[in-house]
Amino acid sequence: MGLLVDVPLLGQLTAFFPAILLAASVFYFCALGLYRLTLHPLAKFPGPKVSAFTGWYEFYLDLLGAPRRTFAFRVQRMHEKYGPIVRINPHELHVSDPDFFDVLNAGGSARRDKYPPSASVQGTPDGIFGTVGHEAHRRRRGAVSGFFSKQSLLRDEHLVHDKANLLCNVFRSAMDEGRAINVRVPLLAFGTDFYCAHALGERGNMHLLEDETKAQVWRDSIVGLLHVTPVVRQFPWVLPYAFGLPSWFIRWISSDMALVVDVFTDILKQAEATVDESKRPKAVDKGRSNLMDTILASELPRGEKTADRIAQEGFTILTASGDTLGRVMTTAIYHLHCNPEYLARLREELKEMMPDPDADVPLTKIESLPWLTAVIKESLRIAGLITARTVLQAPSECLKFQDWVIPRNTPVGMTTSDLMLDPAAFPEPKRFDPGRWEPSHPLYAQSTRHFVAFSRGHRNCIGLNLAWAQMYIALAKILRRFELELFDVVRERDIDHHRDCFLGEPRDDTKGVRVKVLGLLE
Incomplete structure (x- = not known):
C-alpha cells in the first residue's frame, strides 16, 4: 500500500x-x-x-x-570616536597605541598565530608571510634566517653595488636625454633585480634595470597586484586559484596580473629544476648563495621542500622586496629636495666619505654615516607604507590592554603606518625631520622605542638587513653623483596615501614622483 x-x-x-x-x-x-x-x-x-x-x-x-x-x-576615524581599542568587524579588534605593539608582536616564548585573512593577501599560504601557525612559521623562518643574515649579505655586497651602478646608469640616461623620470620605477627595478640576483641566481634575473619599458610594465603589474589585495582579504582563495589558471585566460582578464602569474610560473619552474638537481649526488651545497638551495639543504621535513612551497617562498619575497624599498627611497628623494638644508648637509657628509662620486664604498663605511642613517629612518617613518593591518592571535593567553582583557585567540590588528604617524609618539608626524633620529634630540629615545618600520617579534621583516643595505648604497650613490630637481610633484596627489592596497597608494590621478637630472656632482 x-x-x-x-x-x-x-x-x-x-x-x-x-x-x-x-x-x-x-x-x-x-x-x-x-x-x-x-x-x-x-x-x-x-x-x-x-x-x-x-x-x-x-x-x-x-x-x-x-x-x-x-x-x-575608516578604522582611523573609529579610533578618533571610540578610543584606542575598537571592534572593527564581528570577530576582530584593532588597537592604536604604540605601547601595545610589543605586547601583540611579542618575541621569546610568546606564541602568535597569524589571522588567516591577514596571511592570505599574497596568495602564498605556504610561504613565511602566509604561514598561519606559530610553530610552522618558526620552522620555515629558521630554515632561511641564515640566508638573510648580515654575514650572508656581506658576501654578496658586490651585487648591491653592481645593481646600484646600473640604477645610476638609468639616471645618467635621463640626464643625457633631458627627460624627467618617475623615480619609483627604476628604484623598484633596483630592488627587484638585486633580490633576483641574490636569492634566485642568474636563472631568475629579470634585468629590469637594463630595460626601462620592461621595468615600467613590472611596476604596473605590482600596482595591479596591490589593488587586488582588498579582494583577497575578503576572498582568500582568489590568488592561489589564479596562479593555477592558464596564462591566456589571466591575460584576457588583466594584462597586469598576467605578468605576475607568469613570473610565479617561472619561479615554480626554477624550483622544480632545483629540486630535481638536488636529487643528484652532492647537488646541494649548504654554502651556495641561493634561497632555493638553502631551503633544500635545511633540516625541514621532506614535505616542506616541495617545488610549489619553495616557489611560494621565492615569489613572496620577490613581490615584497622591490616596491617597498622603491617607495621609501622615492619618499627620501622627494623630502630631501623639499628641504634643501637637509640635502646640503647630507651631501657634505657623503662628499667627505666619497671624494670620488663613482667609488664603490664598503657598506660598513656607508652605514656609519649618522645623517644618512637619520634620513633613511625618517623616510621609513614618514612613508608609513603598510596601511593594511597585521592581525595576530594569541592562542595560549589572554592579552591585556589598559583595563581591557582580550579573550584568548581573538584576532587583534595593529597598523604600522598609523603608529609611525601617531603624534603621541612622533610630534608633528607629517613633518620630515631627520633630526629626531639624532641621539642629542630630546625625544630620541621615544622615537627609537616606537620605530616599527620592520615590525618586531617573531614576525618581523626577515629581509631587513638586505633592505638597509640597498637603501644605504643606492641613496648614497644617487645623491652623491646627481643634481636632481623635482618635476611637477604635488604631495597631496603623488605622495600621500588615499587608498589601502596593503601598501598605501596615492590618488588615481598621480603622475608619480618625477625628477629631472640636471647634471653630475663633482
Missing part, C-alpha cells in the same frame, strides 16, 4: 518555498547579528554597531563604495 500524498498541499508548499527560505534567512541573519551585538565575547568592546553586526561593512567600503579601498582610513 503506497503513501498517500496531498498533491494540492504539496503544490502550495512548493509555491511558498522561496518565501519560507527568505524568511528563514532573514531570521538567521537577524539572530546572528543580535548574538554578535549582545552575547558574543567581543560584545563589550567599543566600536560602531554596524561593524559588530556584519563583516559586509568592510566589504562595502573596500570593494563597492566610492572611493574604494578606504576601510583602513
